[in-house]
Amino acid sequence: MSAVLEIEDLRKTYKSRRRGDRHALDGFDMLVEAGQVHGFLGPNGSGKTTTLRTLLGLIRPDGGRMAVLGQEVPAGLSTVTGQVGAIVESPQFFPHFTARDTLSLLAGAGEVPATRVDEVLELVGLRDRAGERVKTYSLGMKQRLAVASALLKNPKLLILDEPANGLDPGGIREMRTLMRDLAESGMTVVLSSHILGEIQLICDSVTIISLGRRVAFGPVDQVLAAHSHGAVRVRLDTAEDLAAAAEVLGRNGVPVARHPDHLMLSGVEKPASVSLLLAEHHLYVSELAPVSVDLESVFLELTNTAPVPGQHRQVDESVQIGGAEKSGRAGGGWGA
Amino acid sequence: MSLYVTELRRLAKRRLTRVMLVLLVLGLTGVATALAFSSQKRSPAVIAQAQVEADAQYRQATKDWEKMIAECDAAQARGEQTEDRYGPNCGRDWQPQPEMFDPEWSLPYQFDFRGEFSRLVAVFAGAVALFGFVVGASFVGAEWSTGGMMNLLLWRPKRLAVLGSKLAALLSLLAGVTVLLGALWTAAFWLIGSTRGTTAKVTAGVWQSVGLSGLRALAMILVAGAVAFALASLGRHTSMALGVAVGVAVVSEIGIRIGTGIAGVRFADRYVLSTYAMAWFEKQWKLIDHDSCQFVQGACEPKELIVTWQQSGLLFGLAAALVLTAAFWIMRRRDVA
Ligand SMILES: Nc1ncnc2c1ncn2[C@@H]1O[C@H](COP(=O)(O)OP(=O)(O)OP(=O)(O)O)[C@@H](O)[C@H]1O
Numbered sequence: 001m002s003a004v005l006e007i008e009d010l011r012k013t014y015k016s017r018r019r020g021d022r023h024a025l026d027g028f029d030m031l032v033e034a035g036q037v038h039g040f041l042g043p044n045g046s047g048k049t050t051t052l053r054t055l056l057g058l059i060r061p062d063g064g065r066m067a068v069l070g071q072e073v074p075a076g077l078s079t080v081t082g083q084v085g086a087i088v089e090s091p092q093f094f095p096h097f098t099a100r101d102t103l104s105l106l107a108g109a110g111e112v113p114a115t116r117v118d119e120v121l122e123l124v125g126l127r128d129r130a131g132e133r134v135k136t137y138s139l140g141m142k143q144r145l146a147v148a149s150a151l152l153k154n155p156k157l158l159i160l161d162e163p164a165n166g167l168d169p170g171g172i173r174e175m176r177t178l179m180r181d182l183a184e185s186g187m188t189v190v191l192s193s194h195i196l197g198e199i200q201l202i203c204d205s206v207t208i209i210s211l212g213r214r215v216a217f218g219p220v221d222q223v224l225a226a227h228s229h230g231a232v233r234v235r236l237d238t239a240e241d242l243a244a245a246a247e248v249l250g251r252n253g254v255p256v257a258r259h260p261d262h263l264m265l266s267g268v269e270k271p272a273s274v275s276l277l278l279a280e281h282h283l284y285v286s287e288l289a290p291v292s293v294d295l296e297s298v299f300l301e302l303t304n305t306a307p308v309p310g311q312h313r314q315v316d317e318s319v320q321i322g323g324a325e326k327s328g329r330a331g332g333g334w335g336a
Numbered sequence: 337m338s339l340y341v342t343e344l345r346r347l348a349k350r351r352l353t354r355v356m357l358v359l360l361v362l363g364l365t366g367v368a369t370a371l372a373f374s375s376q377k378r379s380p381a382v383i384a385q386a387q388v389e390a391d392a393q394y395r396q397a398t399k400d401w402e403k404m405i406a407e408c409d410a411a412q413a414r415g416e417q418t419e420d421r422y423g424p425n426c427g428r429d430w431q432p433q434p435e436m437f438d439p440e441w442s443l444p445y446q447f448d449f450r451g452e453f454s455r456l457v458a459v460f461a462g463a464v465a466l467f468g469f470v471v472g473a474s475f476v477g478a479e480w481s482t483g484g485m486m487n488l489l490l491w492r493p494k495r496l497a498v499l500g501s502k503l504a505a506l507l508s509l510l511a512g513v514t515v516l517l518g519a520l521w522t523a524a525f526w527l528i529g530s531t532r533g534t535t536a537k538v539t540a541g542v543w544q545s546v547g548l549s550g551l552r553a554l555a556m557i558l559v560a561g562a563v564a565f566a567l568a569s570l571g572r573h574t575s576m577a578l579g580v581a582v583g584v585a586v587v588s589e590i591g592i593r594i595g596t597g598i599a600g601v602r603f604a605d606r607y608v609l610s611t612y613a614m615a616w617f618e619k620q621w622k623l624i625d626h627d628s629c630q631f632v633q634g635a636c637e638p639k640e641l642i643v644t645w646q647q648s649g650l651l652f653g654l655a656a657a658l659v660l661t662a663a664f665w666i667m668r669r670r671d672v673a
């Protein structure tokens with residue numbers, strides 16, 4: 001499979017005389033292959049929008065290399081823009097124009113046939129309201145219009161920065177099927193979102209960013225598998241034996257957490273070895289269940305942004321790759 | 337090309353463009369109507385009426401003069417001193433003369449195309465330049481501040497082409513509006529001249545000078561639009577252009593006048609922008625230094641400084657080139673976020 005989007009060692013520093021420099025992107029890498037729906041995840045302020053803006057030529061990078069559809073950007077940007085549809089962080093439209101006027105002006109600027117306007121309006125469900133001024137639209141309707149504008153070119157690569165922002169449940173589900181259909185028709189979709197359940201449902205692969213650096217990437221199931229940490233829930237026939245079992249496992253180097261009616265183990269490569277070990281000590285397992293993790297918990301763990309009771313996490317308090325303390329953990333075991 | 341056409345469409349679709357255009361037309365119509373109503377053709381009846389009024393005034397003045405002499409004589413007969421009130425010889429030397437009552441002065445105002453139209457071209461240029469400034473500033477300013485520009489750049493990443501087509505669309509619109517309304521403006525005053533005023537002595541030479549005034553007006557309007565456009569694009573907001581305009585006006589017309597007044601600078605108006613605007617339309621503008629004469633030493637011609645329209649052109653042209661270059665230069669490099 002060929003790469004539709006490649007980013008290597010991208011750097012962007014916002015300079016401010018008063019507050020010093022802010023490294024919004026600090027050696028960020030990303031790779032998206034053709035035909036994928038690719039999730040682009042990261043906490044607030046981690047650099048997702050900055051990445052997409054840089055990729056689309058809106059801001060200039062301070063270093064690194066980018067390529068879209070085989071063209072180096074920003075140098076070759078104008079040759080590929082015809083094939084890249086994008087929305088960047090709930091785009092604003094001129095409020096006094098109608099949706100149809102807005103799209104038709106974009107179509108004119110991009111040399112897209114005017115008939116395409118009504119097609120995309122239909123596609124995003126704005127057909128009957130297209131003659132009204134954008135100013136009067138609800139948040140979700142504006143978002144639909146944004147998606148319509150990105151689809152206008154019938155692009156090969158679709159980049160959507162938080163497209164589900166403000167959509168109603170029906171709209172989110174429609175968006176999901178739309179993404180799937182588009183991907184099946186051969187379009188590559190890059191999707192940034194904070195709705196991780198959604199990402200898990202529709203994405204083939206993900207990139208997770210924290211403080212301007214990639215903390216994880218790869219196919220969704222691989223990311224999940226690599227971060228389940230071999231978590232296993234163990235119940236015994238008799239709850240009284242739990243203490244003994246915990247001791248046995250602990251002596252054998254398995255991290256154990258005790259709960260009233262079960263044990264949680266982690267780092268277990270082969271669950272069967274657990275029952276074997278316990279059986280040798282005459283402890284009989286009644287339940288041995290590998291615990292599957294979801295994308296949300298992996299995300300929270302990888303970015304270290306899980307809420308802690310009694311604390312108010314501030315933005316920018318997330319994992320820093322290559323930073324002093326957490327590099328070992330987050331950097332480990334992440335083959336391509 | 338598609339970009340340029342699209343930008344023209346966008347500009348024409350904008351409500352502000354339409355509203356301002358309506359206001360402009362209303363304003364110009366107002367001026368023309370007011371002038372048409374105040375002007376009255378000098379028909380023989382009107383001239384005869386003026387003659388009658390002049391004669392009546394002459395007779396009234398003669399009567400007053402005779403009455404004054406009579407009063408003066410009476411006062412002298414009572415032995416009073418009259419020199420102060422009635423002048424020497426009871427004012428007999430000041431007999432009103434018929435030529436002092438020119439019927440011309442009793443004539444109502446008549447619009448004279450030849451003499452007055454060039455001023456009206458300047459009025460027209462001022463109004464359309466204001467229109468151009470506001471429309472130009474908001475065309476790109478609103479686009480920046482609402483995020484429309486960012487959207488457009490996602491579509492067409494060639495920034496200079498995008499800004500350039502916007503500017504081209506704006507200047508085309510302004511040129512179109514100027515030519516169209518200018519033709520109407522000329523026709524309207526020609527009509528007023530021929531029905532309610534005079535179009536006498538309008539020779540080919542006069543038309544040529546009207547044409548040249550028109551061209552200077554067009555240049556002024558395009559420069560106003562382009563400068564507003566560039567300023568609003570630099571500041572990414574309409575108010576940037578309007579703010580700079582107000583700032584320059586205050587500094588130039590008030591600040592410099594006060595400052596140079598205190599410092600006693602000669603020909604201080606040479607540093608004031610409106611001098612150059614006047615020179616641009618009047619072909620030259622004369623500044624007079626009344627302080628240069630020491631009248632104690634007898635008659636003296638005060639020193640003069642002439643500002644020519646070429647100098648104005650150079651000044652405005654350079655200023656426009658400067659802000660436009662800055663706008664395009666910054667556009668090429670800036671982060672759009
Ligand atoms: N114009 C700017 N000037 C200065 N700093 C900026 C600018 N734009 C973004 N940043 C900073 O860059 C960092 C990354 O911002 P970015 O918008 O890319 O975050 P994000 O991942 O899109 O976040 P979110 O999930 O909230 O949309 C933030 O710390 C932000 O404050």
Ligand SMILES: [Mg+2]
Nearest residue numbers: 048049089161
């Ligand atoms: Mg963002």
